[in-house]
Amino acid sequence: MKRIALIFLCCLSACLVRAQMKPNFIDYLLAEDKYEQAVRIASRELERHPKDGRLYSQRATAYLQLNELNRSVEDLTKAIRYYKTADKSLYDLYHMRGVIYEYLENPKAALRDYNRMIRLYPDSAGGYMLRADLYDELGDSKRANHDYQKYKLITGTP
Numbered sequence: 001m002k003r004i005a006l007i008f009l010c011c012l013s014a015c016l017v018r019a020q021m022k023p024n025f026i027d028y029l030l031a032e033d034k035y036e037q038a039v040r041i042a043s044r045e046l047e048r049h050p051k052d053g054r055l056y057s058q059r060a061t062a063y064l065q066l067n068e069l070n071r072s073v074e075d076l077t078k079a080i081r082y083y084k085t086a087d088k089s090l091y092d093l094y095h096m097r098g099v100i101y102e103y104l105e106n107p108k109a110a111l112r113d114y115n116r117m118i119r120l121y122p123d124s125a126g127g128y129m130l131r132a133d134l135y136d137e138l139g140d141s142k143r144a145n146h147d148y149q150k151y152k153l154i155t156g157t158p
Contacts (some may be wrong), residue, residue: 026058030065038062053079053086057093069100076100091120095130102134110134125154 026045029038042059049055060075076097079086083093098113111134117127132147152158 026055026062030058030061033065035062035065039066051082051085053082053084056082057086057088060096064096064100069104073097073100073104091117091124091127094120095126098130107134107138123154125151128154 026038026042029035029041039059039062042055042062046052046055046059056075056079060072060079063069063072063075076093079088080090080093080097083090086093088096094113094117098110098117101107101110101113111131114127114131114134117124118131121127128147128151132144132151135141135144135147
């Protein structure tokens with residue numbers, strides 16, 4: 001009986017280790033530019049762990065590299081929903097999604113994400129710079145200048 005219990009514990013621990021290795025392996029695949037394989041493995045793992053923010057953010061990164069921007073946005077939205085298990089902060093997830101929205105020529109959505117970044121971290125200069133650049137592109141020089149000034153104040157640049 002003890003032997004069966006020991007075998008069971010060994011199998012259980014091996015399964016747990018394997019489950020923890022998948023996200024690390026996906027990081028490896030991303031680093032090696034093997035994006036299609038990263039998408040396949042992340043998709044398979046998401047079937048088993050549908051609330052894993054890290055898997056969504058990893059797959060979003062792979063989709064981004066594959067220029068599948070809408071899929072990347074979908075996965076970033078899910079990563080934001082499950083951010084407590086994501087490998088990135090909410091700030092980083094909003095940043096990434098906002099930049100993609102800009103590229104997809106959806107300035108309202110990008111502006112929403114930049115506003116969220118600033119609300120989360122009002123002393124972080126990056127959100128102000130992104131939002132200022134977007135306001136500038138939209139022709140709202142008053143708001144752009146306000147955000148540029150806030151950026152300069154935070155960074156200490158003249």
